[in-house]
Amino acid sequence: MFLYFSGTGNSAWAARGLAEATGDRAVDVTGPGLVSAPDVTSEERVGLVFPIYTWGVPEPVLALAARLDPPEPAFAFAVCTYGSEAGNALDALGRAFRLDGAYGIPMPNNYVMGSELESRAAALEKLSRARESVRAIAEEVLSRHGGRHVDVGPLAGLKSGVVNRAFNKFGRGTSSFAVTSACDGCGLCARRCPAGAIKMDGGRPVWSSPSCLMCSRCINGCPRSAIQYGKGAERRGRYSLDALLAELGD
Numbered sequence: 001m002f003l004y005f006s007g008t009g010n011s012a013w014a015a016r017g018l019a020e021a022t023g024d025r026a027v028d029v030t031g032p033g034l035v036s037a038p039d040v041t042s043e044e045r046v047g048l049v050f051p052i053y054t055w056g057v058p059e060p061v062l063a064l065a066a067r068l069d070p071p072e073p074a075f076a077f078a079v080c081t082y083g084s085e086a087g088n089a090l091d092a093l094g095r096a097f098r099l100d101g102a103y104g105i106p107m108p109n110n111y112v113m114g115s116e117l118e119s120r121a122a123a124l125e126k127l128s129r130a131r132e133s134v135r136a137i138a139e140e141v142l143s144r145h146g147g148r149h150v151d152v153g154p155l156a157g158l159k160s161g162v163v164n165r166a167f168n169k170f171g172r173g174t175s176s177f178a179v180t181s182a183c184d185g186c187g188l189c190a191r192r193c194p195a196g197a198i199k200m201d202g203g204r205p206v207w208s209s210p211s212c213l214m215c216s217r218c219i220n221g222c223p224r225s226a227i228q229y230g231k232g233a234e235r236r237g238r239y240s241l242d243a244l245l246a247e248l249g250d
């Protein structure tokens with residue numbers, strides 16, 4: 001079983017590809033309302049698939065991991081997707097969840113609130129390499145090959161320590177989100193926010209929680225590109241995995 005958390009689809013795409021290649025199933029655990037952890041007692045393999053957020057593991061994934069108890073014969077593992085590096089994020093996960101194996105897949109960056117997106121050509125190149133990574137990881141998982149196969153990057157201790165803690169404390173505020181006049185009130189952002197942080201009020205979205213997961217689903221997924229986050233996001237494009245996949249003919 002591949003349990004996936006995904007803001008903008010990269011990790012969902014990887015989890016579905018892995019499930020297909022291993023004859024297993026992918027289960028979406030993104031979003032509010034996940035009351036009980038899925039039953040994994042009779043699973044042959046239990047994998048968590050998720051994005052890296054500021055050299056850390058998204059909080060809901062850590063919380064779920066702590067509630068899962070894969071049976072001893074099952075192969076328990078993690079697959080993280082990231083733009084370039086995960087730091088020591090997997091160490092924190094390993095304290096909550098048995099990690100017989102850990103794998104990383106570089107994928108296009110989606111963090112449009114805080115960083116530049118790569119060029120279309122670079123994103124397409126990453127995505128076609130990611131297809132190969134999915135196939136290779138599926139083989140590893142089927143043959144129960146363990147070990148860590150993750151791009152850690154330089155200064156990992158600092159980034160996954162102090163910097164990640166600062167992000168979780170100060171970098172997840174919603175006060176910089178704003179909606180332009182292009183919004184038509186469709187409500188998609190509110191319905192799809194995995195943190196339940198957006199409410200519709202008088203036909204306009206309002207960020208009703210002071211902080212959120214920063215998954216970037218709302219800002220990248222708005223069909224009218226009506227969501228902004230400070231000045232930086234105004235001049236950046238928006239990330240769409242579907243558009244890239246269409247260009248690759250998938």
Ligand SMILES: Cc1cc2nc3c(=O)[nH]c(=O)nc-3n(C[C@H](O)[C@H](O)[C@H](O)COP(=O)(O)O)c2cc1C
Nearest residue numbers: 006007008009010011051054055082083084085110
């Ligand atoms: C808040 C945030 C922080 C991120 N931090 C990192 C990071 O530390 N390292 C990295 O390589 N990519 C980082 N990224 C990029 C994502 O990990 C990457 O695009 C991932 O594949 C997105 O997966 P998803 O579409 O399943 O949400 C970050 C993205 C977001 C939204």
Ligand code: SF4
Nearest residue numbers: 183184186187189222
């Ligand atoms: S998804 Fe975009 S257009 Fe729809 S309500 Fe949200 S901000 Fe407005």
Ligand code: SF4
Nearest residue numbers: 193212213215216218
């Ligand atoms: S408000 Fe936007 S960025 Fe924050 S958790 Fe919800 S969808 Fe993700």
